[in-house]
Amino acid sequence: MTEISSYTTVSPAVSRFPAFLYGLLIAGVGLCVYLTGVLLGFFRLLLQADGQWLWMADRVVWYSGVPVVAGLVLILCDLFVLLPYKRGNRSVRWAPSRERSLTVVLTAFNDELSIGRAVEDFAAHPLVRRVVVVDNNSADRTTEVARAAGALVIREPVPGYGSCVYRALREGLRFTDTDLTLLCEGDMTFRAYDIDKFLAYLPHADLVNGTRISEQLREQRTQLSTFMYYGNFFAGKLLEVKHLGRGTFTDVGTTYKLCRNRPLERLLPHLNPGINLEFNAHLLDTALAQGLAVVECPITFHNRVGFSKGGNSSNWKALKVGSRMILGIVLGWRKRR
Template structure:
């Protein structure tokens, strides 16, 4: 049951979605009668903004291209108790929104992710499905198992989450960043299966399997480096140290047997690699302390927001 006193905002980032946006606005308006529908137009060259406004949405714009920029602007501008984030391409099921919100409210969660269950072969391209699985497995191994679909764009948030989340991504890596933020602060989250549909005729995906896949993978590595610096730099240091030891063993054996160092450049290289390995591990120790302080600041920003309404 969703309390009627809660202010619900539906956030729809859109770029050239004229073929779908009117239907999406209408579906969410029907599913959530008391919610305010916001369409953020991201430099569309078609009639997206016009059709969204005619359908009853409040239309705003973000000139910097990229979904990350749009979400940053949305989270900064909109004040609500519950936020529903979905793409404006008619692939997500609006009728599932009350279920997601009810789970968020009843269990006092900060984020509920719509686990996509494709309803048609064309809804989820094989390359995207494989890439999503690989990235999800990698993220789980780094930050712990919590989600089955880290790239889902269908999410419901508490005000606490939205107003304490530092959006750093520019593009489609935003979903990965949202997931890592929740995992790092050990926020209460859940995942609920929702239908995932093929795009309507005339609507085209802006995702590129390889380009955006590499960008998301790069984002995970950056987040791993910034959130787990001790592990990251210790792994690099350990690898360099092993290489240095491998190069040094033959030289050391020759020195013990003959009393000479026949390969001086190799000896210098081995010494240099070992020095870099120690520096890498030392950097990890220092950055781990900095990261702990930054994580505490994020948690304080989260706790500074009032808790969700209980009525």
């Protein structure tokens, strides 16, 4: 059985046309126009303006129905006309990996306080062959602590989260004695015992993506605020409607992933390491566009050891990163710093 899934028997143009996504955007524009008309009517009453204001508000509200109806038509068309063709005749995939041992690659940036414990946690799992730490120009003792804990340390000189994750995936592919690469972070927000969950989902996928959107598996105090929690869920649903019929997605921001190496080799040339904190969403979107089978796995999420340097450090920063994720999913991915 091949490791790369074929999802559809119709033309690529039909299978890739995101009618649901475009419908949401068009209907959203119509809703904004409608609200503008309502505000015009409100200010007309407030200011006791002449009938010209009422005429303008009436026309704006009336014509706002055009994009709303057009968007709903596209959504219904995708759900009831195109979706069966996008799904095709695929059956439930079952392709167990011949090799269950894996290489763990951990990204790190100023993670001196956590990296030693993270390396020891993953190295203690019986299926882990080695732990590689990719240090992205840390100014503290991250490299020394990781080596002392038994990790192979690689320095990635190009700054940026995307560069670090991309280098980590490349390093995972270097080792021919394992067929699987587990990507994670070195901040202790994730745990090695979830490897067994990933492996349970692996026969159905080329890439298993961890999802933190499971309230029962989250510690009470984590760097994922309520705003970030539902923001990730929203971005995940945008990705889902863009690739309708290809999967269910609730979390586009987690680094914790298990990849089969052969599909990963196919994916890597299509990834842009210049994309920064929104790189994980870019990776998932690109994997789906390249025909990889992506399945979500619920994972535990723990309080970070040390301080967050990424998009979870504040709600304002998360809003900016989330906005770039949404723009990337909707309009395409460009290098952003």
